[in-house]
Amino acid sequence: MRTTLRRLMSAMGLAARDAEPELLEPAELARWYSSLGPDERAAVSRELASRVRAPRARRDPATLPAVATGRLIFEQDGPQGPIPLHHLKVELWDRDPGAPDDFLGEGFTDSDGSFTIRYDPADAGVGDLPDLELRFFEPQHTFRKDGRVVESWRRIGSQRGPDDHGGLHYDFGTLRLPYWEYDPSTPLARLLVTEEGTPPTAYAPGRSMAMLKAVAPIELVKRRHLLQIRLGQAPSVASVQADYPETMTVRMERESPGSSRSDAFFGERLLNGMFATVMDRDPEVPGDATAFRLYFPWNAYEQDGLRCLPDVDVRLRLVDGRILPVRIILGLREPGAMAPGSPVTRRTFTPADGALWEAAKRMARVSATLDTELGNHLGQCHLNVEQYSIAAHRNLRRNPLRWLLLPHLREVVLINHSASSFLVGPNGYITRASALTERSVETRLQHLMGSYDWKGFAPAAPVCEAHRYAHAAQLFWKLLGEHVDAFFAEHGSAVEAEWREVRRFSDELVAHSAPAFVCRYLRARVAGKEAPWFVRSERMELDAKVAEPPPRAVSAVTHTDVPQPGELDALKQLCRYVIFFATFRHAWANNLQWEDAGEVLYSSLGLRWGKGGVLVAEDDPDVAPPPDEATEMLWISWMLSKTNYGFILNNEEDDLHPRLVELLRARAAEFAALGLDVRTISSRINI
Known part of the structure; x- marks a missing residue:
């Protein structure tokens, strides 16, 4: 946008004193301006307004002869009816196709979503009746190094009004804005994003580069595996693993076989790995501050019958400053059982069970x-x-x-x-x-x-x-x-x-x-x-x-x-x-x-x-x-x-x-x- 502004300023003869202006004919300049998006037009208008017309004298808004009113509400109603969009900034502009738009006035919605903007129609220019347009802005901020806040505004929408409006009052009525709406199709609080729509926010630019940098080295690996599978040449799990960067547990097994499968490592990861979660005391041994329990109640849910996901009850004990598993109880369904609450067979495993303990x-x-x-x-x-x-x-x-x-x-x-x-x-x-x-x-x-x-x-x-x-x-x-x-x-x-x-x-x-x-x-x-x-x-x-x-x-x-x-x-x-x-x-x-x-x-x-x-x-x-x-x-x-x-x-x-x-x-x-x-x-x- 800054490049566009510099080029337009130069084209209008408004370049810096030590720069050679690049002057364009009015028709060509109009084509330039009309090719800009709404946000770029607004930026150009703000940048050039003070350069192409004399600055306005400060005026008491109450003395301005015209007024625009209206009310902003969310697109979706709540249980009690319309929901007001409070404290949103609203600007009133005169649209000028092919030339910088004219700013007429601004205001804020009140707690009920209503707004009033007083303006002077003469600000549209000599002999020009204003083509009214509302523009809506949400606040943004940054912090300075000393902790002071710098406020700015981000445009989030607009509403066209009448062309060549010659009256002194115009009511835009009640306007519905689709702004951070809840998705009514889910019982959870989720943002509504329509199939062809976009969310009301965006990632910071650097995030896309971070994603590309992370994924690029492994994207071709995954694509090659999936192609091999489609061609009937599916790789083994071992070869799939070997094609990816070496992970912690693979490295541990290479350097010290069995270390990543040990009881001590099992307990350490439950404490400090991605699994880290709340660890309750064991209710079956009340008063024992060294006994703990983790429980995962999967039988309460429908399952596909193809995979095994039993209830898992892990009992652990604090021994010499380390958490060690001492018993694992599995509530196993029969293969193919799908319904929640299906009958289960409970089997208990301890370190004495050898290979079965490792499987548990x-x-x-x-x-x-x-x-x-x-x-x-x-x-x-x-x-x-x-x-x-x-x-x-x-x-x-x-x-x-x-x-x-x-x-x-x-x-x-x-x-x-x-x-x-x-x-x-x-x-x-x-x-x-x-x-x-x-x-x-x-x-x-x-x-x-x-x-x-x-x-x-x-x-x-x-x-x-x-x-x-x-x-x-x-x-x-x-x-x-x-x-x-x-x-x-x-x-x-x-x-x-x-x-x-x-x-x-x-x-x-x-x-x-x-x-x-x-x-x-x-x-x-x-x-x-x-x-x-x-x-x-x-x-x-x-x-x-x-x-x-x-x-x-x-x-x-x-x-x-x-x-x-x-x-x-x-x-x-x-x-x-x-x-x-x-x-x-x-x-x-x-x-x-x-x-x-x-x-x-x-x-x-x-x-x-x-x-x-x-x-x-x-x-x-x-x-x-x-x-x-x-x-x-x-x-x-x-x-x-x-x-x-x-x-x-x-x-x-x-x-x-x-x-x-x-x-x-x-x-x-x-x-x-x-x-x-x-x-x-x-x-x-x-x-």
Whole structure:
């Protein structure tokens, strides 16, 4: 655009004093201008207005003779009817085909979406009656190095009015804008993107280059494998693996055979790998602080009958500072069983079972991988953060809260839109590569989204000194507390002054969140009861969510247009929670995908029923994923782990408050001691 402006300025004889102007005939100049897009025309008009006409004297808007009015509402109505588009900037322009348009006036929509713009028709030019046009703008911001905010405006739409309007009043009426609309076809809070449409936001330019750089080395590898399969020359899983870069577990087996399959490594990855999650105490040994349990209840969901996905109950024990698996209970269906709640046979395995123990650990790794992809990664980070992103973009404009939150919410809806068909849906990789059907994936995600809430959240305490993930999570949570507190100390009064936006933000979050989901086991064993074995800090408040009919999963921050006692602290907690999952938590789960899901035989999303069952040696080709799924899995794991753009420390768009950057940089050594390079923590979810 800058090049276009320079060329037009030169063409109009407005070049710099020491430059030779390139003068064009009026007709040719008109052709130039008419070839520009709307945003470029607006930029040219703004740039040249002061050069081609005398500057306007300052005028009291109340004295201007003409007025344009109207009201902006969202495209879709809410339960109570039309939803106003509040605090949006509206500009009134005179369209001049073939020449720079004339700016007439501006205003903002009020809390009801209504606007009034006073203007002088004479500003359209001598002898020219204005051709009216409204243009709509949303706020953007950057931060200077000293923490001061620089505001700008991004055009998001327009509405043509009458040509040659000679009256002194024009009412544009009620205008519906399709702006950050919710998708009515899903029970989850998802952005509506029509088949031929585009989202109301875009990736930062550098992200596309990062994706290309990450994927280019392996794209041809995957294509070659898929071509071989189509030609009837399918490669073995071993050769597929060998064609990709060496991953951590492959390297470990090359250097020390058996090391990546050991009990100690199994426990270490459950603590600190991409699988890192809440680890409850073992309820069967109350009071024993060294006994732990992980449980994955897959029999509750429909399965395809071709793959084996049993209930997995892992019991672990803290021994000499390490977490070791001591028992694995599998609830195995019969091959071909598809219905949720199918009869199961429970089999228990211990380290004394030799090869069967190794097979049971592999089954547990596969279960943990699928649970991580659907839960820790896709559900708790991607889809969870999306619901906050939509509500924030729809409602936060005057409130300084957007300066704190929107940098962390800016691209998540884009990557989630891709995931809707790439990972899930009828042809998504998770649907094709796991035992879950399309319907059960949807059900599982709805259950997961029904269990996430900002209220009361805090990272769980480490279970041992070697629990690096939990130590890092608590350190980052503390850092975010300092950042959020400092932001509210600086802008808290302005946040309170625009509390109506907070209320609308909160109302939409609650209204569009999933119904709270508490499974029968937790209802019977935890809700309303003393259950010291159950880690509550990362879970929603079960006692408040078991009511009938089920309340919404996300708790309200406020119910009033003026903050009540305790609500400012509640808002701080929400902000801390959202930033935590958009940054640290997503980075931990996503960046370790290649390490923990980069070897097909070590872990995958699903194992098939083979001729000899499923508890067989790793190299049984009947059980392992087929070559097409194997190459897709490795391609996806590499792409997710290696596509990185938008780091906190880089602050590429200058939209993060520099305080967060400095707080993180100051703790780099502490995080490094826990195995985390702070340079790898992204500022938002865009992969």
